Amino acid sequence: xNMSQNYSAIALGKIGxxxxxxxLQGVATKERTQRGAYATIGLAxxxxxxxxxxxxxxAASMRIRGLSTLRAVFKRCKNPQxxxxxxxxxxxxxxxxxxxxxxxxxxxxQTVGLRGYIAVALGMINYTSATDYLSxxxxxxxxxxxxxxxxxxxxxLMGNRTVAGELVKQMKEGSNAFVxxxxxxxxxxxxxxxxxxxxxxxx
Numbered sequence: 755x756n757m758s759q760n761y762s763a764i765a766l767g768k769i770g771x772x773x774x775x776x777x778l779q780g781v782a783t784k785e786r787t788q789r790g791a792y793a794t795i796g797l798a799x800x801x802x803x804x805x806x807x808x809x810x811x812x813a814a815s816m817r818i819r820g821l822s823t824l825r826a827v828f829k830r831c832k833n834p835q836x837x838x839x840x841x842x843x844x845x846x847x848x849x850x851x852x853x854x855x856x857x858x859x860x861x862x863x864q865t866v867g868l869r870g871y872i873a874v875a876l877g878m879i880n881y882t883s884a885t886d887y888l889s890x891x892x893x894x895x896x897x898x899x900x901x902x903x904x905x906x907x908x909x910x911l912m913g914n915r916t917v918a919g920e921l922v923k924q925m926k927e928g929s930n931a932f933v934x935x936x937x938x939x940x941x942x943x944x945x946x947x948x949x950x951x952x953x954x955x956x957x
Contacts, residue, residue: 760792767796770803775816779823786831791839794827798846805848821849829855834863838871845878853881861887870904877911885914892917896924 763781766774778800781793801820807813824847828840841859844852853876860872873891876884888905895902902924909917 756789759789763789763792763796764799765796767799768803770800772812772816775800775820779820782823782827786833786836790827791836794824794840794843795846798824798843801847801849821847821851824849825852825855828852828859834865834868838868841868841872841875842878845875848879850879850881853879853883857881857884857887860884866898866901870901873901873905873908874911875908877908880912882912885909885912889914889917892920 763778766778775797778793778797782790782797784790797820801817801824804813804817804820824840824844828837828844831837831840837859841856844856856872856876856879860869860876863869863872869891873888876888888909892902892905892909895905906917906921
């Protein structure tokens with residue numbers, strides 16, 4: 755069934771090798787379905803594993819081919835729900851060169867969910883050139899708690915420490931339980947030691 759196909763894509767990504775690569779690349783390129791999305795995640799996992807094999811020429815070439823497939827699939831996708839998953843795939847693959855593509859897509863789209871996933875992906879690839887843009891979104895996303903949380907996670911993954919203090923401030927001022935829960939999750943994810951005392955004071 756579908757679920758077993760999806761899980762087999764993840765398993766292939768973990769196992770790796772040329773056969774797994776070709777199979778995942780084929781499905782990721784052709785299928786615009788959930789199966790294609792899972793193949794993309796499998797391919798991303800495989801590409802991430804290849805990072806450790808820098809001296810192995812065939813592994814390096816396979817990683818380059820895999821990353822270019824992942825970028826092409828992300829660029830081509832029009833469905834915001836699926837595109838968000840493709841953004842995370844670029845993050846899983848640690849594709850440091852995908853930063854400009856991701857940032858441009860985040861600026862262009864009005865879809866809040868997609869913007870949030872891209873923010874997390876930018877953090878996963880440590881694209882610090884996006885810091886100013888993300889900080890600006892964070893400050894202006896007061897009525898979008900989930901986006902705020904995801905942007906904070908992206909900034910936190912880049913090691914941005916100022917974000918945690920800003921979040922504690924917003925949590926203190928937060929009147930809506932959903933907002934404060936989202937923000938507290940983000941603070942936990944960023945995991946900044948400096949927030950321990952102000953959080954303890956709020957208990």
